[in-house]
Amino acid sequence: MSTAIKNTVRLRWYKTGTLAAQNGLWRHRILNFLAVYGLLIVFFSSWQIASTQGWINSAVIPPLDRILSALWLGITSGALLDDIAISLQRAGIAFLASAGIGIPLGLIMGRIRPLERALDPILQLFRQTSALALYPIFILLLGLGEASKVFVIFWAALFPVLLATIGGVKEVDAKLLEMARTYGASPLTIFRRVVLPASIPSIFVGLRISATTALLLLIAAEMIGANKGMGFQVMNAQYNFQIPMMYAAIFLLAFWGILANLILVKLQRRLCRWSA
Amino acid sequence: MTTLTKTERGTVSVRNLSKSFQLNGERLDVLKKLNITLEGGKVLAIVGPSGCGKTTLLRVLAGLENPDSGDVTIDSKEVQGLSRERAVIFQEPRLLPWLSVLDNVSFGLEVQGTPKETARASAKKMLKLVRLSQFEQAWPKQLSGGMAQRVGIARALAVQPEILLLDEPLGALDAMSKISMQEELTRIWQEQNVTMILVTHDLEEAIYLADQVLVMSKLNGTSPRLLDIDLPRPRDRSHQDFVAIRQKLMTEFGLH
Ligand SMILES: Nc1ncnc2c1ncn2[C@@H]1O[C@H](COP(=O)(O)OP(=O)(O)O)[C@@H](O)[C@H]1O
Ligand SMILES: [Mg+2]
Numbered sequence: 311m312s313t314a315i316k317n318t319v320r321l322r323w324y325k326t327g328t329l330a331a332q333n334g335l336w337r338h339r340i341l342n343f344l345a346v347y348g349l350l351i352v353f354f355s356s357w358q359i360a361s362t363q364g365w366i367n368s369a370v371i372p373p374l375d376r377i378l379s380a381l382w383l384g385i386t387s388g389a390l391l392d393d394i395a396i397s398l399q400r401a402g403i404a405f406l407a408s409a410g411i412g413i414p415l416g417l418i419m420g421r422i423r424p425l426e427r428a429l430d431p432i433l434q435l436f437r438q439t440s441a442l443a444l445y446p447i448f449i450l451l452l453g454l455g456e457a458s459k460v461f462v463i464f465w466a467a468l469f470p471v472l473l474a475t476i477g478g479v480k481e482v483d484a485k486l487l488e489m490a491r492t493y494g495a496s497p498l499t500i501f502r503r504v505v506l507p508a509s510i511p512s513i514f515v516g517l518r519i520s521a522t523t524a525l526l527l528l529i530a531a532e533m534i535g536a537n538k539g540m541g542f543q544v545m546n547a548q549y550n551f552q553i554p555m556m557y558a559a560i561f562l563l564a565f566w567g568i569l570a571n572l573i574l575v576k577l578q579r580r581l582c583r584w585s586a
Numbered sequence: 587m588t589t590l591t592k593t594e595r596g597t598v599s600v601r602n603l604s605k606s607f608q609l610n611g612e613r614l615d616v617l618k619k620l621n622i623t624l625e626g627g628k629v630l631a632i633v634g635p636s637g638c639g640k641t642t643l644l645r646v647l648a649g650l651e652n653p654d655s656g657d658v659t660i661d662s663k664e665v666q667g668l669s670r671e672r673a674v675i676f677q678e679p680r681l682l683p684w685l686s687v688l689d690n691v692s693f694g695l696e697v698q699g700t701p702k703e704t705a706r707a708s709a710k711k712m713l714k715l716v717r718l719s720q721f722e723q724a725w726p727k728q729l730s731g732g733m734a735q736r737v738g739i740a741r742a743l744a745v746q747p748e749i750l751l752l753d754e755p756l757g758a759l760d761a762m763s764k765i766s767m768q769e770e771l772t773r774i775w776q777e778q779n780v781t782m783i784l785v786t787h788d789l790e791e792a793i794y795l796a797d798q799v800l801v802m803s804k805l806n807g808t809s810p811r812l813l814d815i816d817l818p819r820p821r822d823r824s825h826q827d828f829v830a831i832r833q834k835l836m837t838e839f840g841l842h
Contacts, residue, residue, distance in 0.1 A: 489680040492648065493694040493745065494670055503697070507684045584684045584725045 372554045381558035390543065394562070397528060397539040400456065401566075404463035405524040412471035412520070413513060419472075420479025420509070421501065437473070441466035442530055454535060463527040467520040474516025478509035511585065514578040521570040529563060595661060596626035596671070596748035596781035598647070603656035605639075605646055616642045619656065620810060622800060626661070626748070629775060629782040631792035634802030634810075640785040641753055643802075647783060648674045648751050660749065670698065673747035677754045679734035681726040687737050688713065688722040694745040705744075712740035715774060732763040736770070743778055752784040756791065768794050772819065793831055794821050801839050811839075 344351075354374060360366045361373040384390035419426045445462045452458040482505050490500045532541025540559050547556035605617040616639040624630045632640045645651040647658060649668040657664050660671060673694070681690045691712055695705035713719050716736040726734060735755055742750060755771075756764045768791055775782055775795075786792050792799045793815055802810045813835070817827055 485676070485678065485680050486682060488650065489674075489676070490693075490697065492650070492668060492672075492674045493697045494668060495697040499697055503693070504682065507682070510684075582684070584727075 376554045377557040380554035393543050401524045401528040404460045407464045408467035412468050416472045416475025420476040437469045459531045466527045467524040470519035471516035474512050478512025482508040518574050525567050598624045599659050604654045628797040630798045631796035632785045632800045633792045638802045644753050671748040673742035675742050675752040675755050677757050679738040687724050691740045712744045716740045749781045
């Protein structure tokens with residue numbers, strides 16, 4: 311009898327104990343969330359309130375709900391789908407090409423000193439010349455179609471990943487290379503088993519900058535000389551005073567940037583679990 | 587004199603070995619006509635003040651540096667450059683951070699063409715030898731300095747070298763782990779029957795581990811001398827013979 315009471319008491323105490331612990335955990339989570347996203351929430355709430363209350367000109371800065379419904383309408387009606395598809399295609403091809411050429415070229419240049427020394431000045435020159443300044447030349451060479459657009463994006467996105475890869479390869483700890491050598495590893499084995507894994511973190515830093523650059527150039531190129539694509543939509547909407555649509559296009563582009571970065575970070579974590 | 591019973595594999599002899607470097611346009615003679623003979627299966631410790639050329643000698647013995655003149659023979663065969671009968675353990679463990687402890691230990695074998703499964707099986711045995719079996723799946727950065735160094739030793743032993751070359755392998759450890767690692771090294775050496783050549787700046791470590799000590803002095807000082815340590819193992823650091831040898835080395839060579 312008394313033991314039963316004791317047990318229930320203990321049980322209740324145990325339950326309230328975990329409940330308190332859970333409350334603590336939730337409070338911790340919420341505080342954590344607010345610490346990270348608090349300012350963003352404040353920013354968007356102020357935007358929404360200021361715009362609906364008329365504190366700011368809602369013709370220039372419309373409330374968020376109108377922007378989101380414009381976005382929703384654009385996607386569901388299919389009006390934006392062509393633009394989304396063509397933009398993703400342009401940026402995607404250019405980014406993949408920059409990675410596909412930049413990484414192998416960087417790996418080779420980082421390993422072969424004379425080659426790197428010979429190519430470095432011209433790389434620096436190209437890199438310091440704004441890709442957009444070269445766009446007219448690309449148009450002259452490749453025409454006004456897809457090729458020149460993809461190429462200008464590729465051109466700008468190439469340098470971050472290329473230079474980061476070269477840097478990563480050059481910074482591989484010489485002591486590790488020597489260690490591998492003492493076990494009789496051939497240059498190819500050393501490359502595959504030491505240089506490549508050691509360079510992966512730098513390569514990802516480059517890839518992330520390249521992805522951001524690709525989106526930047528995508529928008530610029532589409533604003534300058536396109537009649538389709540999200541960059542074109544931003545300009546076109548502004549031109550036709552479809553302001554919510556303009557913001558919708560901007561938001562979508564921002565979302566792509568965040569998404570691309572997120573995917574690359576996840577992939578990097580996957581490949582570099584050892585450094586986590 | 588050390589007891590010379592049988593000739594074993596891993597006999598090292600160094601004849602008239604010289605090595606110099608060019609430093610700021612000046613010639614720096616680091617090794618001058620050095621002669622050493624070390625029987626297979628024995629331990630040689632190289633001691634001397636910093637900058638006297640210990641690492642240089644070890645790197646020449648490893649084949650990582652070419653001598654200016656003279657030669658190194660192993661089991662009566664002259665060696666040049668790197669070869670499989672020698673494995674090197676550096677002052678830093680030099681583990682590959684992206685490989686698990688087990689994969690680090692099997693790295694040397696895999697690089698030498700041993701199939702992955704076989705290499706891993708040997709690596710497991712070596713991890714057992716250095717008492718790190720529970721850490722097979724750990725990442726190198728999760729290990730303490732002493733543990734990481736033991737992984738490095740396991741990796742070197744996995745390729746079954748005749749000669750193990752160690753450059754201040756315990757130099758970065760604290761006093762306590764150092765002493766336990768010296769005991770570990772003695773045990774591993776006894777179990778593996780390997781020739782060991784070990785650089786150290788710790789005189790006591792040299793006397794504790796070695797059959798012979800090569801005492802080097804400052805550059806352009808007196809020429810190196812080879813000394814036999816004739817104490818039974820396991821050695822007792824406080825034994826009077828141990829202390830006497832240390833005393834003798836300290837006074838005779840001005841070492842500390
Ligand atoms: N690669 C090199 N180039 C020029 N000088 C060197 C090189 N390696 C070592 N030395 C010089 O040789 C001397 C001996 O160096 P080292 O063998 O590293 O000494 P220890 O290992 O005994 O401290 C030092 O004076 C050092 O500066
Ligand atoms: Mg040294």
